[in-house]
Amino acid sequence: MDLAVVIVTWNVRELALQTLRSLYNDLASSGLSAEVYVVDNASADDSAAAIAQAFPQVKLIASSENLGFVKGNNLALRQIMDSPAPPRAVYLLNPDTITQPGATRALYDALFASSRVGLVGARLSYGDGSFQHAAFAFPGLRQLWVEFFPTPGRLIESRFNGRYPRALYAGEQPFAVDFTLGATMMLRSEVIAQTGLFDEAFFMYCEEIDWAWRIKTAGWDVLCVPRAHVVHLGGQSTGQARPQSVMHLWTSRLRLYRKHQPAWKFHIARLMIAFGLWLRLRREQNPALRQTYQMLYQMARQA
Template sequence: MRLAVVIVSYNVCDLLRRCLQSVCGSARQSESWLAVEVTVVDNASHDGSAQMVAGEFPHVNLIAMTDNIGFTRANNFALRRLGFGADGRERAPSAPDLVLLLNPDTEVIDDALGKLAAFMRSNPSAGACGPRLHYEDGSLQHGGFAFPGLAQVALDLLPLARLPGLSRLLQRLLQSRINGRYSRRQWLGVAPFPVDFVLGAALMARGASIRAVGLLDEGYFMYCEEMDWCLRMGEAGLPTYAVPAAQIVHYEGRSSSQIRWKSFERLWASRFRFFRRHKRLYPHGFHLFLRPLVRLGLAWNGWNARREFARGRLAGHRLGEQLDAYARVLDLGG
């Protein structure tokens, strides 16, 4: 069985080096039935990432882009190179059996690659799977979720923790199914369990699943592309699972934190696209409540930002960036 690991990177040279070292180490621990190859798509980094890969990891397939084409398009570029055709529905004999989309700000622990691949090998009806994720300090990061609803939008946008007496209740809500979370007991166990989708930080898809539903939707520059992919797989009868026995550390958001408010806009552009594209899951009534909820949340956060500025806790240019981002999100669909 062949596994292709695809890593899309942008200006995270040191993290990418650590990621590749961990992937190579995990591959060496894999069973003999699993052959692992690695492709890095460098999205026109200017920190020496491509040169580092070429010099230190000559066995890795390096695709050095001349422009930043975004996370989704870059992954699709690699998938086409791997033999999945223009739209993903053509699979060349050379195409791998499994593909792992892996963020560069991750570190694969022990035989996580082999454990994910073994699950897919033993469960031929599974379309995709993902590992248990950890933050850098070892705490659990939820790596799989239920598809978002209005409650999740509200919990994301409204700073309810500031309201007296709600902080403890909010923490329970944030970790509950209302906020799309599966239980910690499931994540801290070893038994695989079904989820609506897993994070694109570490998403393993079967080659046959890609052929069944096509490539990632390039309408998502970044964010939500994994939700869309897993939803399409589920609709095709190819469910997604979490495999907590496989563990990966996720140094979350190092790439996107470089451009925080641009990332915020892209996140909401992708969310609006996802909600609009999947009308069965998000009918007309959902959107009637979504728009005022987003407006309320952004207005509330804007008011708090202005208050922080007035107290000298937020620089004027930071306030401007934040308010401009909120205005652009409202223009997108809020």
């Protein structure tokens, strides 16, 4: 088997069906032998039944609870990696994507073009066709500055803020990056065997950054592949109240800095985060968000 595709869904029935249609259309002309796994996180919109009816060939894993993105992917990944003959590669794909013709094959070819490449991701665009950053440099102190403090626009769209030049996306050649967005991640199975699965301490946000960091630390290259174009509608599967999303985001960011940055940089990062959250707390009028920022501020101070 060349490829196993994993899609995790939660209350995005129509988007997931669209994602599967475009994926299967692309796989049909790719020349790849592939299986598609869908993990449904106890959706209330009959996603699992609709997917089973429309795509009976899908290996459907219907969870009885919302496991989140990380545990949902890991559930399928364990099944794939524990099989007697794992595929050469595994492709993690968001349920709010539309695969453009040739994208899957372009990713697969780039992944195996060099023995050094362990992870690849696609070029992304939004639903209206506009540009979307698909890959970034690992977050450091400069990104935190941009997050909280006034910054010239030219720096926001630059390497100062972890962005790669748009000209690279417009080219034909894959280019080296630190990490790709979790919307499209294709990995060698041997990389998964070597580095492990997603870290389940990250319920939501930063999980793909953490995994890419571990992959690069293990000596593998990570590439963005411009010839592989995927439309990423973005954020449709989150569906959370904003305070909960904010809590998950900053809890994960603190965890990421602690795990991968040297102690001195983590100390500076948590102070910057604490001060930035205090500034937001002062400006915020929503009571629920104020409470969330207060909790996060105390967490950052004591981290």
